[in-house]
Amino acid sequence: MAGFFSRSARATAEEDATFDSPPLRPIVASDAARRVELLDSFETAGLGWFWATDAQGRIIYLSQGAARKLGWSDDEVIGKSLGELFIPEKIDDPDKPERPLAFLLRARNSISQLNVRLAIEDKEVWWEIAGKPQFDDKDRFTGYRGSAKDITAVREQQRDERRMAQYDPVTGLANRQRMGQRLTEMLKAYRNSKRSCALMILDLDRFQHVNDSLGRAAGDELLKQVATRAGRIVGTKGEIGRMSDDAFQIVLPDIDDRGALGDLGQRLIQMVSQPYIVSGSRAIIGASIGVAIAPYDGLDTEELTTAADLALQASKVGGRGQYRFYSSDLKDGAKNRRQIEEDLRDAIDNHQLAMHYQPLVCSKTHMVRGCEALMRWTHPDRGQIAPSDFIPVAEEIGCIRQMGEWALNEVCRQATGWPMDLRVAVNVSAMQFSQDDFPGIVKKALAESGLAPDRLELEITESVFLGDTGRTQRMFGELKELGVKLALDDFGTGYSSLSYLRNAPFDKIKIDQSFVRGATEEGNNNAAILSAIVSLADALNMETVAEGVEAKDELDLLTERGATLIQGHIFSRALSSEDFLERLREGKLKYEPRGPAKYRAARKTVFRRISLIHEDSRYKVVMRNLSKTGAMIEGLREVPLGTQVVLDLGGGQLAVATVRRSKGAMLGVEFETPLISDGADGLCTRHRVSPYQIEAAGRPLAALPQDPYSLIMAEQIGANARKKFIEVEVGAPKPGSGY
Known part of the structure; x- marks a missing residue:
């Protein structure tokens, strides 16, 4: 076979190898000049730089390439303390503690892959430095010798990657992962400091129709506008994140006033529901909101999110374009809804x-x-x-x-x-x-x-x-x-x-x-x-x-x-x-008006057993109707006008009231603070008994039970307390009774 394996080819290769070939000259440790030349070429190529300090920590050498890139002269660098050039990186991860540069230098420890920011005002430059302490033959410290490389671009890339992992690429808002982490950290901290935190889940109505009819790009543009509008309303009160295609989450620290939350929810719905211009077309969507508050409705992220989601589903079932607060009966409502769904088809x-x-x-x-x-x-x-x-x-x-x-x-x-x-x-x-x-x-x-x-x-x-x-x-x-x-x-x-x-x-x-x-x-x-x-x-x-x-x-x-x-x-x-x-x-074509002479604040007819507290006594009564400003109560006799009472409406809702009408066993009471809308057709109090109060009374911290007041007042209110009023047993309403 001819080619490389032929005798003539081998002979030619040997001749080429020996023709004018200089002898091999390895760089040995004693060849200082060539070693310096090698290091110079390393520095010149920008692959890394070298630095050195004396025993007092003053810089005695810095690669010229590094100095030139930073716009420094030798006079500006030489003689300065190494610590003056760098700001140590702050470590956000508690699981990865790192010694600061100043500590390492004082302890004369080795420095390995330490990220430091250069003390430059007009730009952000990061180096990764390493160094070893040097000692003379008498074991006296003579300074540091080390290396450095610019990692600014790498850090920016890593920061972008971290941001992409934590932020929604369409709206720029925090994504589900970041919001979950933030909420978990917040709830844990707030539990220790006895603070509250509200969670809103905002779901867009008919957003999918925009995607289907105008295209994905138009949908993305709409989401950006929604995020901007929501941010304008929420402002500095909380943080907004995007959870899915058409759902947003809003975390609101230190808010437990359901009146304030209801106002905010209504403003968000109104703002989000205004028309949009996307891709040259007019688009209109709506919004529904569910609200839950820690620690009242849940202590951890999963519990609070589940509560807010149940409230959201209730707002949708109520007709959309509404907000709803979580209450424990929503669990029963969800079960009822599933039953309706099963039976409705038949x-x-x-x-x-x-x-x-x-x-x-x-x-x-x-x-x-x-x-x-x-x-x-x-x-x-x-x-x-x-x-x-x-x-x-x-x-x-x-x-x-x-x-x-x-x-x-x-x-x-x-x-x-x-x-x-x-x-x-x-x-x-x-x-x-x-x-x-x-x-x-x-x-x-x-x-x-x-x-x-x-x-x-x-x-x-x-x-x-x-x-x-x-x-x-x-x-x-x-x-x-x-x-x-x-x-x-x-x-x-x-x-x-x-x-x-x-x-x-x-x-x-x-x-x-x-x-x-x-x-x-x-x-x-x-x-x-x-x-x-x-x-x-x-x-x-x-x-x-x-x-x-x-x-x-x-x-x-x-x-x-x-x-x-x-x-x-x-x-x-x-x-x-x-x-x-x-x-x-029968020809009865004419209708006679029948109703009250004047409109009055809507009173919702109810038949609900509640508790009434007066001084150290607790009474079982029946609430017949309820409005924002008062209620009609049945079940107590001989209650003087002007008597101060507290109505326990359940779920930690206490309403301070004054008796304004008293006839037989019927009482008309006026609330000291008006009730507010629960976002649908119901009413609720602004504030509730805090689980922290229950914890202070010696009970484990948990979300509100149905009757939390009794847990707090168990010692003050007892069955043997002397009651001032006569309780009357009230039966169910009769058909046609008007109740």
């Missing part, structure tokens, strides 16, 4: 759903002019289930379309049997409206029932405008071609825009009851808002319906301001199909 097939009808009455003549169809569910075991409980579940699990189609067909069928051509309104969910074949479903319901199209009115909420505007307008056009009427429901409560009224062919505007409530009170702006809405509707040739009217002064105001129709308990509750039909057959 409700239609098992004929458990029924349509009821609430009259729409002329504000001037009080004659019935139409009605709204409202769905009711009678469960075979659990009785009546409120629409506010099952409608949100139906929307979430997707069966609202089936239920909506059933309701539409049922209403059309029943209305054809009425003895007069009364218009009937049917609610349409945004999910129903999003179906491409929705106009066909309406057309089929009209055809099969024989109902005249102009007798059917579809009530549509503003949420339908959050989708494709062009598609929405086409849908309106197809529905109007069928001859049906369109009404804009809950106007002014969600994402109102005058462009809806300008572009959509509505026949009616429904004024939400939140604008009716309190409109007759002095200084309330609702009356002016009512006038503006009615005037706007008149200018657009639309009717107006005022919802939720209960008091006669509200009716008078709405009549005076020109509302077309009135809907509410002032005239009638929703009637079953049979009762409504019977009234129509």
Whole structure:
């Protein structure tokens, strides 16, 4: 075989190897000149530098390359203490303790891979230094000899990597990992110092629709704007983090006032729900918030986060666009919701759903002019289930379309049997409206029932405008071609825009009851808002319906301001199909107003056993109704007016009150501090008994039990304490009693 293995090739290689080849000259230890040359080349290449100090710690040598890079001259460096050039790195990790440079130098210890920052004001430069102490032949310390290299770029890269691991790349906010670490550290520290910490979970409503319709880039831009808006509201009160695609977490130290937290939650919802411009398009989303507070609702991260998440789910079930505080009964509510979800799918097939009808009455003549169809569910075991409980579940699990189609067909069928051509309104969910074949479903319901199209009115909420505007307008056009009427429901409560009224062919505007409530009170702006809405509707040739009217002064105001129709308990509750039909057959078309003469702060009817504390005695009583300013209590006799009492509302909620009415066993009490909204339709106290107080009373620290007051006052309040008032046993309310 020829090539490298041939004899001629081997001979040539040997000749080349020996031709003019200089002898090998290894660098030996005694060859100082060549060793210095080697070190010079190392320094010149920038691979590292050398430094040396004398016995007093003064610099006697620093590589010229290092000095030039830093803009130093030999005169500036030589003679300075080594400690003057560097600021030792602060160690954030307690598991990796590191001796500072000054300590190492004083102890004459070896220095190994110590990160130090150079004392330069206008820029951040980091070196990694190493060094060994030197001693002469008499074991006397002569100084240090060491090396250094620039690690600024490496540190910046590591810092960027750490930031990427702890911060969301889209919004720049802390990510789930960092927020979890921060919350865990905070809760641990606050437990020792007896401080509180609130946690909010904010979830975006309809964000996925923006992603689907406008694209991922638009979704990311929207998230950035959400983060900016939320940061503007939260400010320095807390830290915001992004937990998932559409969920944010807000940690608020040293806040346990639920009034302040509720105000903050409401402001966040309002700010986040304002329109956005992304990728040249207009986008509208909403927000729901759950709130939990440590140590009241949980002591550690997992417990507190679970509590806030349960509150969030409750806010969504309540209709979204709300905040809710955690309470222990939410666990039961979650269980109830799961049961509703399981049973709801069979409700239609098992004929458990029924349509009821609430009259729409002329504000001037009080004659019935139409009605709204409202769905009711009678469960075979659990009785009546409120629409506010099952409608949100139906929307979430997707069966609202089936239920909506059933309701539409049922209403059309029943209305054809009425003895007069009364218009009937049917609610349409945004999910129903999003179906491409929705106009066909309406057309089929009209055809099969024989109902005249102009007798059917579809009530549509503003949420339908959050989708494709062009598609929405086409849908309106197809529905109007069928001859049906369109009404804009809950106007002014969600994402109102005058462009809806300008572009959509509505026949009616429904004024939400939140604008009716309190409109007759002095200084309330609702009356002016009512006038503006009615005037706007008149200018657009639309009717107006005022919802939720209960008091006669509200009716008078709405009549005076020109509302077309009135809907509410002032005239009638929703009637079953049979009762409504019977009234129509009997010709009872005029409704007489029945209700209180004047609006008063809403009192929620309840039947709940609570505790009442007076001095050293504790009484079992029944709360009949509750408002922000007071309550009606039954169960005590001979209680003088002006008596100071404390109502234990459960869950650590204590309300100081004064007896203002006392008749028989009934007491009317006025709260010293008004209650606040829990974000839904309930009321709660601003503050609660602190678990730290319970701990101080000798109990283990834990989240609030249902009756924490008894744990604190066990010694002060006892069964043998002499009671000043006579307790009366109160039974369950009787049907029709008004309670």
